[in-house]
Amino acid sequence: MSTAHTGRPDASMTLITEMMQRPLDPGYAAAAESRQKSGLPPATSHRGPMLVIFAVLIGALLATSALALRAPTTSASQIKSALVGRIEASRAHADAQTRLIVSLRTQIDTAQATALSQQSQSGLAADLSKLELAAGTVPVTGPGLVLILDDAPPQASAKGSNVDPRAATAPDQGKVIARDLQIIVNGLWQAGAEAISVNGHRITARASIRFAGEAILVDYRPLVRPYAITAIGDPGSLSVEFADNDGGSYLQSLKANYKIRGDIQARDSVVVPGEPALSLQEAQPVQSSVTTRAPTTTFGRTPSPTTSQPTETSP
Amino acid sequence: MSQSNDPADGRPVAGGRSPWQRLLRMARPRATKANAFAALLAILLGFAVATQVHQNQVVGLESLRQSELVTILDNATLLSSRLDQNARELQTTRDALVSGSTGDAAALKAAQQRLDTLGVLAGTARAHGPGIQMTIGDPRAKVTPPLLLDAIEELRDAGAEAIQVGDVRVVASSFFDQSGSGIAIDGIKLTQPYAILAIGDAQTMSSAMEIPGGLSENVRQLGASITVTQRSDVTVGALHALRAPRYARPVPSPAPAATP
């Protein structure tokens, strides 16, 4: 039976306990003791010249290090941060304008609906809602699927020194490019999708899927990985027909060859948002439906004066 | 311990409290300065955490190259100006609608104009306007559906508002497929040469086709021919047969359309 050493239970942790309980240099305590023994006050004066010199040196050291260690802002990074600033500002402005457009549209639609019902133009109102659904200006909901597309998982190496030799020769093959999205969305339409949105942006007749270098833009807006493609359609046949057609086999080859991740989940109910800011700038209808006849009077409302405008005829 | 730990007792109990009671007692709000200060600090902490989490999710624009940033900025500016114009037009319409005497006629006219616009976008109305006419001659069938699809996307990016290929109107749901040796849109086979009409800003669209690495270069590299002509008036007369959706229903209001 060995005699137990009667020491502190944490005697083996001297390093850490020293660090935490005696952070002050023990030299101070020792010097103070020896000074007290020889009758001097324990602390020395603060005004010694040596001390002041060292204070200046320390100050200079701190300032120099601060300046030397700061990451230099090269002109390239300055340009980039200026660009990023402008992009963010532009995006904030676009978001604000979109909110404004949504509220204006709601007001206009409400006013129109009331006016149309008062003028018993229910046919016009029905046509409007049918075309709004088709063009993509209103959000829609229904059964469908969600396809989450993402780049291939990054290589497990990359601790700085070990560069994967394959990555050097075939760079970024695992990245999803705009063409992948185009072909997959095309395949979904072919499989019978009735409405599609990518990361919340509705695919309309004017929404393009493009790229800017490595960033994918849908409807002029850059996307963030992962890419969520939401489609509404026949829950039974949508995913099956998609898997059968060219879009589905393209996705399969992406997964097999480049390890791109693409998971399809069937859903009972998804929401595909609308694009309320859809409009035309240059195109005009060949046959306009704007008429000159005065609105029919109902419920005792007095008719408004006829606005005499010629109907547009085909050229 | 003879102390009562029963919370139903109601009387304040000294010592011997269960931890839950201690917690409850601490959680009771008291109007002291220290409490208010602590609440303020907690709010700041929560705010800082939320901001940091949001910061982490923001698009990593800094990681892109300068040229890509320039392109994104161009697109963002284009989007902004389009939205600005749209907002201005809507404001004019809205003001006309809510103004007293001309309200009814203005509402009818606005509804009919909206019907026209939506009809052009949905492909159920013929349209005309400035634009381009493109002809792709591909006797050896080298042009693939993905290439043509990419051309349509490029046109849309350049601002095309109504597009027609051959006799087929291209809308949002149009799909491109290989059909025998040729290309089919919406299941309708196209005949050679592919005649594409697009309404929009003629200059922008034609430059978009001619840029290095763009459609013209790709088509010519494949051995096919392509001509792009700007026109002051192009008529897109093909119509898209609208099918009523069987599964998609409008989201019941008052939910507004989602903004990106």
Place this chain on the structure above:
Amino acid sequence: MIPALGLLVGLAVGLFLHPAVPLALQPYLPIAVIAALDAVFGGVRAVLDGIFNDKVFVVSFLSNVVVAAFIVFLGDQLGVGSQLSTGVVVVLGIRIFSNVASIRRHLFRA
């Protein structure tokens, strides 16, 4: 007071003159700064404890900086440079925190 003024003077001199640090010494600058800060906070705490000694202060500052830089240099030669510098930073950081806590207790009695 006078040493604090000296510190400010040194900071100003460093900021305005912007002396160029030789490239070979640049990797050791961060460690030197932390070691210097440890010595400074130790000195302030000694003042508040009433046992300040300027010789001890100077020696502790010099030895801190030299030893820390030497440890990092040794680590670089042995191939464990980043780990050793992390260790040095952790130890100095803990000491700084403890000294600052003691200073806080002196000053604010809280």
